[in-house]
Amino acid sequence: MANTPKFANAKVFAWVDKWNKLCTPDKIVVVKGTKKEHNEICEMMVKNGQFVKLNQKLRPGCYLARSHESDVARVEGRTFICSQREIDAGPTNNWKDPVEMKAEMLKKYKGCMKGRTMYVIPFAMGPIGNPITQYGIEVTDSPYVVVNMNIMTRTGDAVIKQLGKDGDFIPCIHSVGAPLKKGQKDVTWPCAKSIDDKYITQFPEDREIWSFGSGYGGNALLGKKCFALRIASKMAKDQGWMAEHMLILTLTSPEKKQYHVTAAFPSACGKTNLAMMLPKLKGWKLETIGDDIAWLKPGEDGRLYAINPENGFFGVAPGTSMDSNPNALLSCKSGTIFTNVVLTPDGDIWWEDMGIKAPAEGIDWKGNPCYVCADDPFRMGPKPGMTKAEIKASGYVAAHKNSRFTAPAENCPVLDKDGFEGVYEGKPTGVPVDAILFGGRRPSTIPLVNEAKSWTHGVFMGSAAGSEVTAAVISDQIGQVRRDPMAMLPFFGYNVADYFQHWLEMERTSADPTKLPKIYFVNWFRKNAKGEFMWPGFGDNSRVLKWVCDRIEGKVGCQKTAIGNLPKAADIDLSNNTGKDTVNEKFLKEILKVDKAGWLKEIETIGASYDEYDAKASKGSKTVSKTAKRVPKALRQVLADVTAELAK
Ligand code: GTP
Ligand code: SPV
Ligand code: MN
Numbered sequence: 001m002a003n004t005p006k007f008a009n010a011k012v013f014a015w016v017d018k019w020n021k022l023c024t025p026d027k028i029v030v031v032k033g034t035k036k037e038h039n040e041i042c043e044m045m046v047k048n049g050q051f052v053k054l055n056q057k058l059r060p061g062c063y064l065a066r067s068h069e070s071d072v073a074r075v076e077g078r079t080f081i082c083s084q085r086e087i088d089a090g091p092t093n094n095w096k097d098p099v100e101m102k103a104e105m106l107k108k109y110k111g112c113m114k115g116r117t118m119y120v121i122p123f124a125m126g127p128i129g130n131p132i133t134q135y136g137i138e139v140t141d142s143p144y145v146v147v148n149m150n151i152m153t154r155t156g157d158a159v160i161k162q163l164g165k166d167g168d169f170i171p172c173i174h175s176v177g178a179p180l181k182k183g184q185k186d187v188t189w190p191c192a193k194s195i196d197d198k199y200i201t202q203f204p205e206d207r208e209i210w211s212f213g214s215g216y217g218g219n220a221l222l223g224k225k226c227f228a229l230r231i232a233s234k235m236a237k238d239q240g241w242m243a244e245h246m247l248i249l250t251l252t253s254p255e256k257k258q259y260h261v262t263a264a265f266p267s268a269c270g271k272t273n274l275a276m277m278l279p280k281l282k283g284w285k286l287e288t289i290g291d292d293i294a295w296l297k298p299g300e301d302g303r304l305y306a307i308n309p310e311n312g313f314f315g316v317a318p319g320t321s322m323d324s325n326p327n328a329l330l331s332c333k334s335g336t337i338f339t340n341v342v343l344t345p346d347g348d349i350w351w352e353d354m355g356i357k358a359p360a361e362g363i364d365w366k367g368n369p370c371y372v373c374a375d376d377p378f379r380m381g382p383k384p385g386m387t388k389a390e391i392k393a394s395g396y397v398a399a400h401k402n403s404r405f406t407a408p409a410e411n412c413p414v415l416d417k418d419g420f421e422g423v424y425e426g427k428p429t430g431v432p433v434d435a436i437l438f439g440g441r442r443p444s445t446i447p448l449v450n451e452a453k454s455w456t457h458g459v460f461m462g463s464a465a466g467s468e469v470t471a472a473v474i475s476d477q478i479g480q481v482r483r484d485p486m487a488m489l490p491f492f493g494y495n496v497a498d499y500f501q502h503w504l505e506m507e508r509t510s511a512d513p514t515k516l517p518k519i520y521f522v523n524w525f526r527k528n529a530k531g532e533f534m535w536p537g538f539g540d541n542s543r544v545l546k547w548v549c550d551r552i553e554g555k556v557g558c559q560k561t562a563i564g565n566l567p568k569a570a571d572i573d574l575s576n577n578t579g580k581d582t583v584n585e586k587f588l589k590e591i592l593k594v595d596k597a598g599w600l601k602e603i604e605t606i607g608a609s610y611d612e613y614d615a616k617a618s619k620g621s622k623t624v625s626k627t628a629k630r631v632p633k634a635l636r637q638v639l640a641d642v643t644a645e646l647a648k
Helices: 010-023 035-047 098-109 143-152 157-163 223-239 271-275 326-331 388-394 455-463 496-508 538-552 585-590 596-615 633-647
Strands: 027-030 063-065 079-081 117-125 134-140 170-175 199-203 208-212 242-244 246-252 258-264 285-290 294-298 304-307 312-316 337-339 361-363 369-372 404-408 435-439 449-451 466-468 481-483 518-522
Touching: 010 098, 010 117, 010 134, 010 170, 035 063, 035 143, 098 170, 098 199, 098 208, 117 143, 117 157, 117 223, 134 143, 134 157, 134 223, 143 223, 143 312, 143 337, 143 404, 170 223, 199 223, 208 223, 223 242, 223 294, 223 496, 242 496, 246 271, 246 294, 246 304, 258 271, 258 538, 271 285, 271 312, 312 326, 326 404, 435 455, 435 538, 449 538, 455 496, 455 518, 455 633, 481 596, 496 596, 496 633, 518 538, 596 633
Parallel strands: 027 117, 063 337, 079 199, 134 170, 170 208, 258 435, 435 518
Antiparallel strands: 117 134, 199 208, 242 294, 246 258, 246 285, 294 304, 312 404, 337 404, 361 369, 449 518, 466 481
């Protein structure tokens, strides 16, 4: 057995020692977080066949990994919130008794790291030393996790030093669940092959994270969704702050006035794209602070101050191009890990809709050869000479739909360096938020942008968010619209209805509620009868951001409607409406209207979702509901008001 290394912090030692004794790894490495160590681990993985080293002239410090076919995205069906009381997990979460769950999982962990190295990753969520930052220790047997955590979080000695003798941290345990027998050769992507052997478990009261069986993304990089959203949302509720699935951006107007905007969109619905967008409007500058997670704390002045707890971008690869998101592509220039994309013959990477012609031949995400399409140089098929129609009919993609890049934030050409370090006007407060956007992929009904009439109405809007399900999760419902309140459906650390209440509390407890951000609902994804997008999106979204700023400044009016304040079409700036994709003015008018018939249906399904949150037990529960009437009355009231106004 390996000896548990010494740590000055007794709680760190106890956590590592506990898992060492149970998981019995061959070796233990405490991650120092240096470049040299990072490179050595990457090179070891190349030697073991788990990484492909990319062409170092084209992509210095970049590697490619291919996951097992069963392990390509988050697994919501195997994600658990193990609060002591079932009611505290709520109807949207899978619940199990924490004592039972720990007993079940301890059996899995027994001997699970045999033949492997146990890595201890000290990590920070947020800039080290910032008052909003939290710390974690992830114990894992996956070197892939180590190098991804090195990019996505601040890792290593600096964190150990910050923790000192008795600093607090969130303890995390992760195993791929694939022990090796003596002499057994490792596979390229070890994991538990059966979905039922995967567990992504949060213990919100113990503030612990136990993950087993998956090596992919948010299932395994435990600082991200498990900590920064599920556990942090519970901490935030208890302590009066907010942990949200939001990007953070800084916008500077031609008059040099700065605005900070956060936006909550469900997975694969455009956060990374908006966070790094190149404004089509001349004179406007956009800078990135974060692309996925925001922690917001109320200040003494009543404003909400935000930091990005992460250190990198775990971005969706397909669709990322020099056209759609040049800053994301440029962020992948060096020091990036690609997972499940295509390998080209010159040692570079490729994916669908990258805006780059496909190579004649490549290796697809499964490791099989793939070939350029016969009649579309921007597609690849599994056999030579296939037509676009044949490839489409076969459902084949060369890069997995949820293939990702793990890129260092410091690579981003438009990073707001101060904001990213949590600094505003020289102080480590995070940045004051002027506007919060909610959104989702909604092909019908939902207008381009809608301003909330009040904070409570804004909370209602967030609670009613929804989207088509995307490939970011393993699901048989991809493409169907589901409710995804505040884009947090897969990430609530507690009862969804209590979470709504917490949002309402943010106004009630604010030092000055008039200083809270204004709330908007946006939809870049309206489609016409032909199934074409009615709004060009991407850089053209700057037109909507400008309207938001104009509203904040009181520069423009609005149409006051039953569902909220909509722009007058003339107030959407259409200057520089040239290039490949342009705003179609006829469509614009269409997507700024209240679709009354659509909204009557919408209201019904919002009501149905509230009823479900009010009456249903947690998923997988055998007990009858005890959650009745938990949705805040104030939100029911907004629903009633909107319904009444629509009927007028
Ligand atoms: P997660 O990392 O899963 O949380 O996703 P995300 O919210 O950061 O989504 P991302 O920005 O990676 O976008 C996902 C997909 O949406 C990509 O295929 C984009 O091309 C597409 N997309 C993003 N913004 C727009 C837009 O404004 N219009 C349209 N039509 N598509 C968009
Ligand atoms: C998401 O699904 O919202 C992601 C990817 O950002 S993961 O980190 O895997 O959750
Ligand atoms: Mn996300």
